[in-house]
Amino acid sequence: MDQLDAEIVRLLQADARQSNRELARTLGVAPSTCLERVRSLTRRGVIRGYHAEIDTAALNRGVQALVAVQIRPLSRSVIDAFSDFASALPEVLSTFVLSGGDDFVLHVGVPDLDRLHMFLTDRLAKRREVTGFRTSVIFKQVHQAVPERLPD
Amino acid sequence: MDQLDAEIVRLLQADARQSNRELARTLGVAPSTCLERVRSLTRRGVIRGYHAEIDTAALNRGVQALVAVQIRPLSRSVIDAFSDFASALPEVLSTFVLSGGDDFVLHVGVPDLDRLHMFLTDRLAKRREVTGFRTSVIFKQVHQAVPERLPD
């Protein structure tokens, strides 16, 4: 990860569909050099994929929430099973397994508040290991589009 | 948003760098048709951008946490000011403004636990409007790579 690699990563985070030529022009290197760098970054697992960012409303997920979930007992097998269960639910965008706390946090996206309520009562509350949850509707989310590499 | 649009969105979520030709072949339409659809989706704001997914360790953010923050007073101006402040911090990947609750949740990524501690004490605790926060280190995060469109 020299500075050229870091720059490539930054530019592809901002716009994953720019051509290899454009990338090379911006960086002041030959296209073939740039291409080989990108391949190497991909081989090494630094670049994990390329994804289109889609408007949440178009995905019918205009209502989003964070749901902090408590489960018991906190054994490895119960934690793993709940993690798998939650991650497979279509409403769940992201599952955070938290150490230190006793909790999961689920980032949920649904069409409307009705569907949020249905999710909580029909999906979550029915699991025997779930002993409680707190739901916070997301009023606004500000996403950092291009997380920079932090200095050591 | 007919079915062809939905399919395009789904495929570009999974792989934003596939060529327009490949997209068209998969969908069974002409490349020019496919291109025009993608442009229309972009014009309408359905496709908001294309981003490379980068390994968190390579960005020096091997340690991540969710920080639930309480602020007072809960006036519009104080909320907006804190939202702007938090979102501009390099350690903050995402800022959730929560209605219903009285809280923000910050998704934070830092190189190590020392830097997490520094962030909490030097950045957050120094703000006068911050009356408290709870930090949960993220043990694991399972991200849904391709959030499907939910039925109405």
Next chain:
DNA sequence: AATGAAATGTCTTGGTC
């Protein structure tokens, strides 16, 4: 709206420094 075909531009390889 969708298509085919042509011009324009890009990707990618292999040889060279």
Next chain:
DNA sequence: GACCAAGACATTTCATT
């Protein structure tokens, strides 16, 4: 590693249906 050049391939425009 980085670069150049050239053939293979993709993008994009536009006239047509």
